[in-house]
Amino acid sequence: MDHFCRFGQPQQANILFFDMKGRGHCPNVVSYTTLINGYCLIGGIGDARKVFDEMLDSGIAANYLTYSVLVRGFLRKKDIEGAKGMMCQLWEKMRVESEASMKMAAFANLVDSLCRGGFFNELFRIAKEFALGGSLCEDVAYGQMIDSLCKVGRYHAAARIVYIMRKRGLVPSVACYNYIIHGLSKDGDFMRAYQLLEEAEFGFLLSEHTYKVLVEALCQVLDVDKARKVLKHMLSREGVDKTRIYNTI
Structure with missing residues (x-):
């Protein structure tokens, strides 16, 4: 079913789904979510919603991934x-369940889905209000954003x-700062990149390549x-090859 759906053929997956039921197997939430995702991937949200309703009518409760697939x-x-x-x-659903890995997925x-669809205002609304009510680790959730x-x-x-x-x-992680500062520097917004570094009061060490990109942009x-x-902060790292850094700069 998953392979049919990945190749844009949820109708074939649906035939397999009915064949599975006809052979005495009981579809579970994974089976239904796979089929729902297949229809969503080809834009068949109406068919996806029908499968979702059928699942609920069958007495099978949707999980986090089912809802997130439908949102997408x-x-x-x-x-x-x-x-x-x-x-x-x-x-x-997240408020009443406790399985952290599934919720994070x-x-x-x-x-x-929000980012790829360009719905940034909705993402910022979630970030500001944090409507999850503490059901996820905030650091991890913001890091994902x-x-x-x-x-x-x-x-x-x-x-x-x-x-x-x-x-x-x-406190954002070093990885978060690294991604953003490197990206801003490559995009030419070196002043904002430097400002982020200053806001953190040089209290962490980025990757050597990110420092190099920022120094180059400022130069x-x-x-x-x-x-x-x-450069001075870059050289303060323990165990760095200062000769290579000086030659690079």
């Missing part, structure tokens, strides 16, 4: 209201999530003083 399906069709309705059900799927935004090249938006985190008293606009500060 609605977003593919640009149906934000339908997606919001499913998101509300997803939050409720569903949340990651949701955030990726930053990762998804960076994947679609929205480094400024990712920096905005950092601001929201710090306002809530949370290109002749801001040598800031470039020197970054």
Whole structure:
């Protein structure tokens, strides 16, 4: 079923689904979610919703991934209201269940769908209100938002999530800062990249390549003083090959 769905043939997966039932097997939430995802992948949100309703009528409860798959399906069709309705059900499901790995997978799927669909305002609304009610580790959830935004090249938006985190008293990880500063530097927004580094008060060590990219960007606009500060911090790392760094710079 999963292979048929991945190749855009959910109708064939549906035939297999009925054959499975005819042979005495009982479809579970995984079977139904696989079929729902298959229809969502080809834009058949109506068929996906029918399978979802059939699942509930059969007495099988949807899990986090079922709801997140449907949210992605609605977003593919640009149906934000339908997606919001499913998101509300997803939050409720998360509040009463305790399996952290499944919840995080569903949340990651949701955030990726919002970013790939360009629904950044909805993502910021979730980030500010954090409607999950504490059902997920906030650091991990915000980190997922930053990762998804960076994947679609929205480094400024990712920096905005950092601001929201710090306002809530949370400390973004080194990986988060590394992704954003590197991305901003490559995109030419070196001043915002340097500002992020200053906001963290140089309290962490980025990858050597990220420092190099930022120093290069600052040098290109002749801001040598800031470039020197970054270089000095870069050289303060323990165990670095200073000769290679000096030659590179």
